[in-house]
Amino acid sequence: xxxxxxxxxxxxxxxxxxxxxxxxxxxxxxxxxxxxxxxxxxxxxxxxxxxxxxxxxxxxxxxxxxxxxxxxxxxxxxxxxxxxxxxxxxxxxxxxxxxxxxxxxxxxxxxxxxxxxxxxxxxxxxxxxxxxxxxxxxxxxxxxxxxxxxxxxxxxxxxxxxxxxxxxxxxxxxxxxxxxxxxxxxxxxxxxxxxxxxxxxxxxxxxxxxxxxxxxxxxxxxxxxxxxxxxxxxxxxxxxxxxxxxxxxxxxxxxxxxxxxxxxxxxxxxxxxxxxxxxxxxxxxxxxxxxxxxxxxxxxxxxxxxxxxxxxxxxxxxxxxxxxxxxxxxxxxxxxxxxxxxxxxxxxxxxxxxxxxxxxxxxxxxxxxxxxxxxxxxxxxxxxxxxxxxxxxxxxxxxxxxxxxxxxxxxxxxxxxxxxxxxxxxxxxxxxxxxxxxxxxxxxxxxxx
Amino acid sequence: xxxxxxxxxxxxxxxxxxxxxxxxxxxxxxxxxxxxxxxxxxxxxxxxxxxxxxxxxxxxxxxxxxxxxxxxxxxxxxxxxxxxxxxxxxxxxxxxxxxxxxxxxxxxxxxxxxxxxxxxxxxxxxxxxxxxxxxxxxxxxxxxxxxxxxxxxxxxxxxxxxxxxxxxxxxxx
Ligand code: SF4
Numbered sequence: 001x002x003x004x005x006x007x008x009x010x011x012x013x014x015x016x017x018x019x020x021x022x023x024x025x026x027x028x029x030x031x032x033x034x035x036x037x038x039x040x041x042x043x044x045x046x047x048x049x050x051x052x053x054x055x056x057x058x059x060x061x062x063x064x065x066x067x068x069x070x071x072x073x074x075x076x077x078x079x080x081x082x083x084x085x086x087x088x089x090x091x092x093x094x095x096x097x098x099x100x101x102x103x104x105x106x107x108x109x110x111x112x113x114x115x116x117x118x119x120x121x122x123x124x125x126x127x128x129x130x131x132x133x134x135x136x137x138x139x140x141x142x143x144x145x146x147x148x149x150x151x152x153x154x155x156x157x158x159x160x161x162x163x164x165x166x167x168x169x170x171x172x173x174x175x176x177x178x179x180x181x182x183x184x185x186x187x188x189x190x191x192x193x194x195x196x197x198x199x200x201x202x203x204x205x206x207x208x209x210x211x212x213x214x215x216x217x218x219x220x221x222x223x224x225x226x227x228x229x230x231x232x233x234x235x236x237x238x239x240x241x242x243x244x245x246x247x248x249x250x251x252x253x254x255x256x257x258x259x260x261x262x263x264x265x266x267x268x269x270x271x272x273x274x275x276x277x278x279x280x281x282x283x284x285x286x287x288x289x290x291x292x293x294x295x296x297x298x299x300x301x302x303x304x305x306x307x308x309x310x311x312x313x314x315x316x317x318x319x320x321x322x323x324x325x326x327x328x329x330x331x332x333x334x335x336x337x338x339x340x341x342x343x344x345x346x347x348x349x350x351x352x353x354x355x356x357x358x359x360x361x362x363x364x365x366x367x368x369x370x371x372x373x374x375x376x377x378x379x380x381x382x383x384x385x386x387x388x389x390x391x392x393x394x395x396x397x398x399x400x401x402x403x404x405x406x407x408x409x410x411x412x413x414x415x416x417x418x419x420x421x422x423x424x425x426x427x428x429x430x431x432x433x434x435x436x437x438x439x440x441x442x443x444x445x446x447x448x449x
Numbered sequence: 450x451x452x453x454x455x456x457x458x459x460x461x462x463x464x465x466x467x468x469x470x471x472x473x474x475x476x477x478x479x480x481x482x483x484x485x486x487x488x489x490x491x492x493x494x495x496x497x498x499x500x501x502x503x504x505x506x507x508x509x510x511x512x513x514x515x516x517x518x519x520x521x522x523x524x525x526x527x528x529x530x531x532x533x534x535x536x537x538x539x540x541x542x543x544x545x546x547x548x549x550x551x552x553x554x555x556x557x558x559x560x561x562x563x564x565x566x567x568x569x570x571x572x573x574x575x576x577x578x579x580x581x582x583x584x585x586x587x588x589x590x591x592x593x594x595x596x597x598x599x600x601x602x603x604x605x606x607x608x609x610x611x612x613x614x615x616x617x618x619x620x621x622x
Contacts, residue, residue, distance in 0.1 A: 024591060024593045037516065037518075038515065038516065038517065040477050041477050041517055041518070041521075044477065045604050048604050048608070049604055049607055049608045050608055050612075066474070067474075067475060071475075072475060074475035074476060075475045078475060078477070121515075122515055122517075123515055124513065124514045124515040124539055126515075138515040138539050139515060139539060139542060139543075140515055140516075140517035140520075140539060140542060140543035140546060140547075141517040141543075142517060142543065142546035142547055142602065142603050142604060143542065143543075143546060143603065145603075145604060145607075146546075146603050146604065146606075146607040149607055149611060150610070150611060154593065154597075188462055188509060188512060189462070189508060189509040189512070189535070189537075192509065192535065192537070192538065193538050222509060222512065222537060222538070224538055277462065364471040364514075365470070365471050365472060366471055366472075366474075383466070383513065383514075385464045385466040385467065385513060386464075386466065386467055386489055386490070387466060387467070387470055387489045388466055388471075392489050
């Protein structure tokens, strides 16, 4: 029986000729990851195993990103515990804040994950690296501890859902809108325990940054992993981040998929997930144009350079609405630097946004942008659960950088198309795409708003 | 092993952000985590929960982040078992790995109301709703997971495995 891409990677790392869905296996790991929230628990548990050293000091990555630069004494203590451990174990991939970034942007940028590899991380968004054609999945701290000692982890081989992409996105629509649309379609447990495997001619139209955004939110559909085929774009990206050899994997022609979905990229529109579930999606045309207090652009979902370019292209030469707090946080120091060089930081600051150092900060309601009772935020992050960004009576709306930036200007939920066409704004459209005019009905609804 | 306690019932998609909000993740102390357990969905949980009580949830229980602080908080609060229609994948894994008993049983969930007295036999996988006078059988654990649980959790399991590997390597030499 044929294997899916995910199954083939698992089989190869378990030393088996083939595996099938439901089988429990033990597999060799190429990278084990943890952050300043999960690693301290893992380090404590690691101590109980009673081994002297980690299995491979080059195959562990420790990233202090959630509460850094340290927001209080307790988080400083946690980071110190991680730093001391990294030092003691001589961990090569420990990233102090001057070289850091949000783990899921940093790990690929540093070439620590390549096609065909197997990665676990004590963070649920470890599934991000599926964009690179790797099998990567989130686990807990105890798994991380055991893996740091043994270099292996147990897996239940997942069944898969194949998502075939056709056509090409138009206008301001981007990878974020595709994944929000998909989660809206199948629900927050629509892919529970399963792989989401992307396929079809539409894949080639997606940039690597978009693929990272999409794979990042596979977990929001409950998936174990999300994975993209390895194509020319993947190979070019891999060559730009690492010179390590890798073995790309393709699904078998007769691979078995539990379910098949087809998405026409040209039919997608900017999409917003309303509180309090990522699956609670509406097309921007059908969304109430609610007043917004804060806009957050960044995170491991949408804090990459393309995201900042889109946001800056909308905010450039304009001002965010009076009373609006617009917070931008580039995902890594490299991205921050690129944004500086390209003049994006200046555009953003001039427009009235604040630009933070890389951190998870506001995404998880940690620091750098907490919401008060009754406040509403539009964020390019990945979760809008109750209390995610602050008070339990605050609200988070998930959207793309384009929708977030347009909303920052309007002071309410806004369609970038509408904002960029408004009098005095000129008729600017996403540079790479022909002027994508939304369907007539959506336009009419927008005009009413 | 048998446990008996009161039911705290919640709905579908109970996420790790409400089980233990991120603002408390700057601690790894089980007792401190337990003192904030479920506070964003049920302010009274912490003051009412007693040793042996049971959390009953709908589908996709424990979805969201991979924070092991969630099952740790539940376990440290005295909860003997979580019964749900289904569990989010990482939560399921974490619970097994740290030795928090969990059972998947949609029928028992449908029948239970908050406050019901539940008697659970973990090794048999049976759930008796004493208040309603009804019996249920949960999905059994796969054998591999049983061996992790029997060892007392993944850490103990890994320790004994690495130790026996080390011993084997020594004899081979
Ligand atoms: S940016 Fe948000 S979702 Fe991503 S790793 Fe940080 S806290 Fe998690």
